[in-house]
Amino acid sequence: MNTPKLTSVSSEQEDSIHAEAMYFSDQILSSGLHADRIISAVQNYPNSLRLNLYLALSYLFAQTDNETNTAKALLKKSLPQLKNADDVLVLWHQALQSWADINYKSAISTFVQLVRSYPDELLALKLIEWLNYCSGQVITAKPMRELCVSLADRYKDNSYFLSIYAFAEELCGELKTSKTIAQQAVDINPEAAWAHHALAHYFLNSGQLDEGQKQLEVFKSTWNSVMPLLRGHNLWHLALFYLANNEKEKALSLYRLELSSENPPAFLASMDSIALLWRMELAGWSSQTSGLWRPLVKSIQCDPHYHYLPFNNLHLYYALVRAGQVEKAKEAYHFLNSYFNKGNHPEKTRWQKIGLPTIEGVIAFAVGDYKLARSKLIPLLPSINACGGSDAQSELFIQTALVSASRSGKSSLAHTIFDDHLSHYRNSYLAGALFRQ
Structure with a gap:
């Protein structure tokens, strides 16, 4: 991938760059359909270190060698800017480099340091959740829950955070607490697909299979507005209820169609x-x-x-x-x-x-x-x-x-x-x- 040489960003571009960075963060936190706008954002503002780091991040999700190598090239290209970068971006680069090297433990540790030092960096919390998935979410659940607890007052009205928090509680076996927090997220945003996901886990692990199927069927119509990966995963959760309840035709139809x-x-x-x-x-x-x-x-x-x-x-x-x-x-x-x-x-x-x-x-x-x-x-x-x-x-x-x-x-x-x-x-x-x- 050919990228322009990175230099300092002019002050007049800062508002636009900030808007693009916030848009990308919102898309990842909401599992939106348009996170790929980061590509044009970097084309428009090739000297922005943060946008280049976000572009590298977007490639790391794929878990294929071509995309990982593209991310590594972007991280290498950004190295000269780190000497004059804020500490927050240095931590971003360090965490992403560890991720690209498939050193999930180091990446998680750095992202945790980032979130604790700069709690406004909510996107980093979402990435910890993803890297926990790569590492095994049950074994990483307790520290994730503790981190969410430390942020709960700051983000008590944020449906993205509450969805993450609810899932962390579920993974720790705190099913009732998980349901309460997930429902708070849905009350704020009825289309919060990640909160729907936390509720799917709650209904499954509490043995409420009929109710889980019923609730996910209600939520299903809202999932067209999220990225295919999460839409498909929530449909998979719905299929688990069909399977458990011997709804064979519904499960097979969902597989064939979706x-x-x-x-x-x-x-x-x-x-x-x-x-x-x-x-x-x-x-x-x-x-x-x-x-x-x-x-x-x-x-x-x-x-x-x-x-x-x-x-x-x-x-x-x-x-x-x-x-x-x-x-x-x-x-x-x-x-x-x-x-x-x-x-x-x-x-x-x-x-x-x-x-x-x-x-x-x-x-x-x-x-x-x-x-x-x-x-x-x-x-x-x-x-x-x-x-x-x-x-x-x-x-x-x-x-x-x-x-x-x-x-x-x-x-x-x-x-x-x-x-x-x-x-x-x-x-x-x-x-x-x-x-x-």
């Missing part, structure tokens, strides 16, 4: 598509899903050797196997195994101790070796959240472990897993379906 290869997803959005088909199979709907894997995998443009977080690879490799590309999945797994046995990658320990063994178990499950899958997945259940994603997303791997136990003759173990991790489904169709195979 999440399938007929509407080709971006790579990150495809995680929800894969997860939904996977869960349908665990629920015993394999006859309905068997013909859907190949077209879905064909639509996904992603190198299986990428290693941004185990969560992504787990989904992609399962899909590859179910689409008949077993050797491709195994080759990519062996590549990653070799890669993380060398060097000093900042994520090395997570991959070696949790990510790679989980991938091995998932591939075994996908090819039908349930005994091997059980032996790999069951010991990892206490740390499975470290693969990335939220509590609801990690639940997929727990369900897979349960079914592997059930299908390999360990019914008692399967019931223990259900009681320990999945009791919110106790009175649902899914509670029986996971064992009827």
Whole structure:
């Protein structure tokens, strides 16, 4: 990517640059449709350090090497400006550089320092939430909640903040508090899609499956105004209620119309598509899903050797196997195994101790070796959240472990897993379906 040489910004441009920066921040906080306006903003104000940093940030979300390398080039181009930059922008650059280097722990630490020192930088809080997703949101939930508590008075009337805060409370198991805060966000802004998302988690984990389905169906019409990634993710949450309640036609229709290869997803959005088909199979709907894997995998443009977080690879490799590309999945797994046995990658320990063994178990499950899958997945259940994603997303791997136990003759173990991790489904169709195979 060719970018102009960065120099100081003239004072007459400051108001316009500030407006563009605020617009971008608002788009990310609201999951709006027009965050890409940052591209033209940088074209119009190529000397703005903040806008260039925001442009780099926009590429980092993609979790593909091309976009990450573009972000790195922008960060490198901005280095000369850092000597005269305010501390806040120095911290922004430092955090984004760590993110680009896939050093999520360092990036989170720097963003936390940024938010605590400059609490007006609300966008940084949203990015901490995203990097927590990359790291595993359950294991990062407590410090995130504490940070939100420290900001609660300042942002008590801000629906973006309240949506983040509500989700942090839910991830800490504070379900009633989460619902109260999420409802405050919806009262301020009825179309607050991230607050709807927090409520989806609340209804799921409190076992209110009928009410959750009802509420999300009401919210659904407002999601056309948010970015496809969040719209698709909220639809995925709705599909989880359909699945739990045995609303098979509704779930399949939602997949075909909203999440399938007929509407080709971006790579990150495809995680929800894969997860939904996977869960349908665990629920015993394999006859309905068997013909859907190949077209879905064909639509996904992603190198299986990428290693941004185990969560992504787990989904992609399962899909590859179910689409008949077993050797491709195994080759990519062996590549990653070799890669993380060398060097000093900042994520090395997570991959070696949790990510790679989980991938091995998932591939075994996908090819039908349930005994091997059980032996790999069951010991990892206490740390499975470290693969990335939220509590609801990690639940997929727990369900897979349960079914592997059930299908390999360990019914008692399967019931223990259900009681320990999945009791919110106790009175649902899914509670029986996971064992009827």
